Amino acid sequence: MKGEALKGHLDGLLLATVRGCPRHGYGIVEELRRLSAGLFDLPEGTIYPALHRLESEGLLASRWEMEGNRRRRVYVLTPSGRAALSKRRRAWDEFASAVTAVLEGKPCAIPS
Amino acid sequence: MCDSELTAFLEGLRVRLRCDAARRDRIVEEARAHIQDACARGLARGLSREDAMHDALAAFGSAEEVAQRFAKELRPPFFSNRRSRHLCLALAAQAGSLVAVPILLRFASQPVAKCLISAMFASIGAFMVADIVQLGRPALRRPLSWALIPYLALTVPFALANFLHRSAEKMKFDVLGIPATSVHSALVALFVVLAMTTVLEIILTRRLARA
Numbered sequence: 001m002k003g004e005a006l007k008g009h010l011d012g013l014l015l016a017t018v019r020g021c022p023r024h025g026y027g028i029v030e031e032l033r034r035l036s037a038g039l040f041d042l043p044e045g046t047i048y049p050a051l052h053r054l055e056s057e058g059l060l061a062s063r064w065e066m067e068g069n070r071r072r073r074v075y076v077l078t079p080s081g082r083a084a085l086s087k088r089r090r091a092w093d094e095f096a097s098a099v100t101a102v103l104e105g106k107p108c109a110i111p112s
Numbered sequence: 113m114c115d116s117e118l119t120a121f122l123e124g125l126r127v128r129l130r131c132d133a134a135r136r137d138r139i140v141e142e143a144r145a146h147i148q149d150a151c152a153r154g155l156a157r158g159l160s161r162e163d164a165m166h167d168a169l170a171a172f173g174s175a176e177e178v179a180q181r182f183a184k185e186l187r188p189p190f191f192s193n194r195r196s197r198h199l200c201l202a203l204a205a206q207a208g209s210l211v212a213v214p215i216l217l218r219f220a221s222q223p224v225a226k227c228l229i230s231a232m233f234a235s236i237g238a239f240m241v242a243d244i245v246q247l248g249r250p251a252l253r254r255p256l257s258w259a260l261i262p263y264l265a266l267t268v269p270f271a272l273a274n275f276l277h278r279s280a281e282k283m284k285f286d287v288l289g290i291p292a293t294s295v296h297s298a299l300v301a302l303f304v305v306l307a308m309t310t311v312l313e314i315i316l317t318r319r320l321a322r323a
Contacts (some may be wrong), residue, residue, distance in 0.1 A: 024149075045173040048178065053185040056186070
């Protein structure tokens with residue numbers, strides 16, 4: 001799935017990948033690929049602009065860390081980011097339920 | 113070969129990024145670490161070093177694409193709240209400087225000191241406004257690093273204007289039909305309009321850094 005298809009969902013996906021533990025950019029890409037079984041295959045460099053924006057919005061924080069002899073920028077979820085992720089998760093559940101309901105021809109269980 | 117390919121890519125990325133130097137350095141370092149990680153993964157899969165680097169660079173995306181995405185993500189819309197707020201504050205500071213800087217200049221007894229104060233404030237202030245327009249926020253490092261050029265360029269004519277002003281006062285004499293005192297006043301007004309914004313620059317930059 002290319003970047004265009006992920007438009008509107010990338011922020012939530014990035015926040016989710018650092019929910020459990022801090023990760024650097026390459027680790028985030030690998031986690032996205034692993035969890036989506038390779039479906040989310042976007043140009044890797046394009047996650048960095050989104051990471052920087054999320055950091056400037058206060059949803060992520062970052063710091064340099066040494067791993068072996070290599071310096072990496074590691075991203076962590078902030079309390080605001082955690083709240084934003086929960087909100088996005090609820091919105092996605094509602095949206096997915098509604099789409100599923102329409103596709104299956106059954107009324108949506110989640111009230112709007 | 114591989115290192116030169118990576119270096120060329122990172123240089124291409126660096127020149128295409130339109131942001132302040134600190135962020136540019138950070139982006140390039142993050143890209144370097146990412147591509148090296150991806151290359152190491154390729155080597156672990158049994159690829160040759162050249163193929164691993166080629167794949168890593170291809171997966172990262174072109175420098176132009178990444179730079180364009182950064183420009184889009186980091187640059188707020190021209191009439192965004194943040195840019196408008198900073199511009200309003202900068203204009204308010206400039207208006208305040210119309211009152212404050214002449215008072216400050218009265219305490220500087222030497223004309224050269226007056227030139228230095230005005231030119232320094234004006235050049236840094238001008239860059240601050242340019243940064244707000246370009247980046248949507250003030251950036252301290254850029255104006256400070258570039259301030260030297262306009263600082264020198266403005267100091268010389270300003271010192272000349274002061275010299276003419278004093279000469280005109282002594283000799284009761286006009287320059288090219290324009291009273292030297294008017295030249296002096298016009299230059300002072302020009303520089304004073306942008307003065308005092310340095311203070312705002314520092315305050316806003318620190319506030320943004322804390323945020």
